[in-house]
Amino acid sequence: MAHSDWEAVIGLEIHVQLATSSKIFSAASAGFGERPNTSVDPVTLGMPGVLPVLNREVVELAMRLGLALGCTIDQSSRFARKHYFYPDLPKGYQISQFAAPICQGGEVRCVVDGEVLSFRLNRIHLEEDAGKNVHDQRNDRSLVDFNRAGVPLVEIVSEPDLRSAAHAVAYMKAVHQVVVALGVSDGNMERGNFRCDANVSVRRRGAKAYGTRTEVKNVNSFRFIGRAVTYEIDRQIGLIEAGGEVTQETRGWDDEAGITRSQRSKEEAYDYRYFPDPDLLPVVIDDAWLASVRATLPELPLDRWRRFQDELGLSAYDADVLTQSVERANYFEQVAKGAGDAKLASNWVTGELMAQLNRDGVALGDSPVAADALTELLGLVTAGTISAKMAKTCFQAMYHKGVSAKDWVAANGGQITDPAVIAEHVDTVIAANPGQVVQYLGGKEKLLGFFVGQVMKATRGKANPGQVNTVVRERLAAQKGDS
Numbered sequence: 001m002a003h004s005d006w007e008a009v010i011g012l013e014i015h016v017q018l019a020t021s022s023k024i025f026s027a028a029s030a031g032f033g034e035r036p037n038t039s040v041d042p043v044t045l046g047m048p049g050v051l052p053v054l055n056r057e058v059v060e061l062a063m064r065l066g067l068a069l070g071c072t073i074d075q076s077s078r079f080a081r082k083h084y085f086y087p088d089l090p091k092g093y094q095i096s097q098f099a100a101p102i103c104q105g106g107e108v109r110c111v112v113d114g115e116v117l118s119f120r121l122n123r124i125h126l127e128e129d130a131g132k133n134v135h136d137q138r139n140d141r142s143l144v145d146f147n148r149a150g151v152p153l154v155e156i157v158s159e160p161d162l163r164s165a166a167h168a169v170a171y172m173k174a175v176h177q178v179v180v181a182l183g184v185s186d187g188n189m190e191r192g193n194f195r196c197d198a199n200v201s202v203r204r205r206g207a208k209a210y211g212t213r214t215e216v217k218n219v220n221s222f223r224f225i226g227r228a229v230t231y232e233i234d235r236q237i238g239l240i241e242a243g244g245e246v247t248q249e250t251r252g253w254d255d256e257a258g259i260t261r262s263q264r265s266k267e268e269a270y271d272y273r274y275f276p277d278p279d280l281l282p283v284v285i286d287d288a289w290l291a292s293v294r295a296t297l298p299e300l301p302l303d304r305w306r307r308f309q310d311e312l313g314l315s316a317y318d319a320d321v322l323t324q325s326v327e328r329a330n331y332f333e334q335v336a337k338g339a340g341d342a343k344l345a346s347n348w349v350t351g352e353l354m355a356q357l358n359r360d361g362v363a364l365g366d367s368p369v370a371a372d373a374l375t376e377l378l379g380l381v382t383a384g385t386i387s388a389k390m391a392k393t394c395f396q397a398m399y400h401k402g403v404s405a406k407d408w409v410a411a412n413g414g415q416i417t418d419p420a421v422i423a424e425h426v427d428t429v430i431a432a433n434p435g436q437v438v439q440y441l442g443g444k445e446k447l448l449g450f451f452v453g454q455v456m457k458a459t460r461g462k463a464n465p466g467q468v469n470t471v472v473r474e475r476l477a478a479q480k481g482d483s
């Protein structure tokens, strides 16, 4: 099939669990991993006569996200009831937002192939999560755990602006990075705190109208979304080119089989009978509240990525690695400022430090070498007190033994830069290796490294390597003149 004749159209719906300690409409815990049906209360269970009370923190987190993404915040949004029957839904309806969501419009910016692209958002709305059915196959029964029911979510709905699997992956990563950077969610995908549904359709290139879409449910990893969207695009093109038609339906991604499977067709789609929830007042946000939330917004990861390149002269790649988490970017910036050399700081953080932490499976927050300790080490490098090579040895001592860079230098001595001392070592090495001198003078210039290595060995790595190199060359050249 000629893919160039076709264009994919993709819109993503991402559910993000908000980082609150209690639920959206009650004081029950929103924590994870508690015993089934212990984080529940009458509101969670939908007991008759109980009333929901909106958690203020939930509204604040949604505002924070909306403001950061350039959405219009509705200062009087409303909750609605979305009706459907399922055992994990105790009330028989989910409280969500429908006609008046808290955030409208806005955009998600992300980098695709080095280029910054912007994808429009349709809306971000608040809703409660449902419980969870647990299928106990051994005893041939299903159990329901309501711990998750009433946990606060935002649903982030994009416009159908994405045009490829690469767009979908980049968009999902960008949203994840933003919600985590803002502290809106922990973004933990294994726990289901960040879940994505992908709407996919295809149309002939140049066509104005959208094709019929399918919705692929629960593509909950960056790898899955790439694979699922690619598969679905190929499937739809294949289907149409073979004379068939795409059916509007819900599909599921089976990663093991590498395919999507039909789950529910449009004919079986629910009529949710949405209507405004009479138990909840409109969510009124006054200007002062809006302004106070706006005032606490941090720099977004993408802006930081740009600034690291424009102001600090880092490569796009290094800036990307460093802005993967707020913690990492903060660590780097502290070191870069303190050491007065951003490139050096970047090399050390993305190189030596991250390699060591990855080897040991240690998080940056638990690094035995804190930012101020690394700053001190790099200060000694830029001052010429120790060479880059010595700094690596020193770093190992700092990391494994907890010594400071200054103490290490006091105990081991700094770099030897005195020309007279270096010359003495070079002369000793040359005198001790007459055979190699003859070979070198006979044209085996590779032996230069041997002489430099011997001097470094004799000085236990402390001689300034650049100086040693120069002096070895000079002294050997002088030997040539002599012979």
Ligand code: ADP
Residues within 6 Å of the ligand: 009, 010, 011, 012, 013, 157, 158, 159, 160, 161, 199, 200, 201, 210, 211, 212, 213
């Ligand atoms: P619903 O709420 O019924 O799922 P929406 O119109 O709210 O429908 O759209 C849900 C998502 O589907 C949005 O992210 C939107 O961008 C996307 N979408 C809508 N039409 C298409 C289409 N033809 N192809 C791909 N995605 C689409």
Ligand code: MG
Residues within 6 Å of the ligand: 013, 215
């Ligand atoms: Mg949908």
